[in-house]
Amino acid sequence: MRLLVVGRLSGQLASAVKMAMAHGAKVHHVERGDQATEQLRRGQGADLLMVDYRIDIAALIAANEAERIHVPVVACGVDAGPDDAAATIRAGAKEFIPLPPEADLIAAVLSAVADDDRPLISADPSMKAVIGLADQVARSEASILITGESGVGKEVMARYLHQNSRRADKPFISVNCAAIPDNLLESELFGHEKGAFTGAVARRVGKFEEADGGTLLLDEISEMDVRLQAKLLRALQERVIDRVGGTTPVKVDIRIIATSNRDLARAVSEGSFREDLLYRLNVVNLRLPSLRERPGDIPALADFFVRKYAAANGVPVRPVSADARRALTAHRWNGNVRELENAMHRAVLLAQGPEIDVDAIRLPDGQPLTGATYDAGPASRAAQTADAVTRAYVGQTVAQMEKTLILDTLGHCLGNRTHAANILGISIRTLRNKLNEYADEGTPIPAPQSGISAAVG
Known part of the structure; x- marks a missing residue:
């Protein structure tokens, strides 16, 4: 910090x-x-x-x-x-x-x-697989696109990538593209010269220059105006920027990480996002699963938030009861990790007795977590267990796991064979042979989307 x-x-x-x-x-x-x-x-x-x-x-x-x-x-x-x-x-x-x-x-x-105390915590196999992929690419200079629902921890993953990169001792700068009005975002990113507009009383360095040598996170990049996307593309391609009102290009040395909770391939087809910019950003795609897809992370995250907010509020650390853990795992968490964090903060304050029980865990409207989202009966517990086991791929052969990994990686890369082969650490020829084998078995193969991979094979 x-x-x-x-x-x-x-x-x-x-x-x-x-x-x-x-x-x-x-x-x-x-x-x-x-x-x-x-x-x-x-x-x-x-x-x-x-x-x-x-x-x-x-x-x-x-x-x-x-x-x-x-x-x-x-x-x-x-x-x-x-x-x-x-x-x-x-x-x-x-x-x-x-x-x-x-x-x-x-x-x-x-x-x-x-708010720097946000470590990347995971116990679920589906999230561990994403972290493994992040570890593979963290020390590269490749641009990375992190996708997933709101609240899944995209910025936490971006910080993890920076901390494990060769730029870890340099700045990590984050810009929320959705929180800054379009007419101000250009100046925020690229800076401005004195007199560039009313109120520009002095030269202002933008986030690109502030992040020089380090990492720039463009959070929710899907919300950026198409006209500004063209200037961003030039900055990424040429590693130079133009301050608003400036006449001299400024060189920058940064690594770009972008996040989005929207389908950018669909945004390209709708005309709200540039295809060439998506290609430039999406060298590697890390899709973070929702909390519903990684139930094994829920108890680990809940325990972390209990310790965090007990310390922040000066109250004793109470363990989460077995019934509360089952209720937490059964809940859908549409707000993902952010919603779980808020719920555990409330639970720390409301808990009575030696444990944090179900009654202390409240939804944002004050209603208890019990009810439609939680059934502690045997059938519900069996369904939860079966669901978690299925997601962990227990029982698959090595060949089946290899097939799943290849097809999932290809999907993350929007069908781009070259990018998928690089991530998987295999040759493009080997990848194509595997895909031909799967196609012969009748397995659908992700096709390149919107022509993104046409230029690279």
């Missing part, structure tokens, strides 16, 4: 900085609010600002927002009274940290505000 400290490094503030560094934060320092804005404008990015409460926090946040820079702020200070702390919160700070600091408080604030 990148931490920008704003204020004079007195003894107590310096101690807080050392504690943050001990928890993995990369720290930079300036003394004044205007220096902080200027540093962020130049592309010296930060995930969190730690600001001395005597600095005008409201003015700092306003200056950042005028430059379309949104970084959370925590205030801190020595001898600050309750009124001072309350004033910083009213000014826009997310938290107030009294100094001298406590190590546990620093760690909790960094985790809560920056």
Whole structure:
């Protein structure tokens, strides 16, 4: 996590900085609010600002927002009274940290505000297979497209890829293409020159330059306007960008990871997404299964969230009861991991007694998890067990598993034989022979979609 400290490094503030560094934060320092804005404008990015409460926090946040820079702020200070702390919160700070600091408080604030504590947790065979594929390609320079329903953990997978890449010591920058209006996204990505438009009071470095040397995540790229997609394609092909209002191309060295919860091949056929951009992004496709498709992950994730939110709320860690585990596994989780996380956060707060029981696990509307989504009877448990075993492919021969892996990989690559062969680590000739063999058996073979693989064979 990148931490920008704003204020004079007195003894107590310096101690807080050392504690943050001990928890993995990369720290930079300036003394004044205007220096902080200027540093962020130049592309010296930060995930969190730690600001001395005597600095005008409201003015700092306003200056950042005028430059379309949104970084959370925590205030801190020595001898600050309750009124001072309350004033910083009213000014826009997310938290107030009294100094001298406590190590546990620093760690909790960094985790809560920056939300970096999101490890990739898996126990289900279907998810482990995807992680295995991610491990194969993580150290490559290939662009990767991560697909799956909302809430399955696409950004967590993107961070996992970065952390296991050769760029792990460089920045990981994320841009949510769906959260930024079309008329602002170009400047956010590519930056702008002074005077490029009303309000452009100085040169602003965009996310491409901020990520130079590292990884740029284009989250929900399917929501990007088609006109901007053309400029993005040029940036990916030539590794140069043009700032808005600029005349000199700027070279960048980045790896691109993109995510989408939409079918991009269908978006291409509908004319809302460029086929050539999809080809450029989809060198490797990682499809994350929904939580319904990986029931083995549910107990492991539930246990992790219980520990996380028990620590965050200062309550004891209670184990999840056997009945609650069955209820969790039986629920459909249409919101996937995100929905499960929220449910376990509520359960930590509502649980009574030595265990987290079914009654403590509530849906967003406050209704208990029991009912239509859960039947603890023998027939329901048998169906759940059979479903989990089927997904784990228990009982298949090696040849059957090989066939499943080849066809699934080909499907992930939208029928592109060359990409599938590269991922599988076999020659294109071997792949074609296998596909001919499966076709002769009457097995449908995924065809190249929308002409994407025509140019590469």
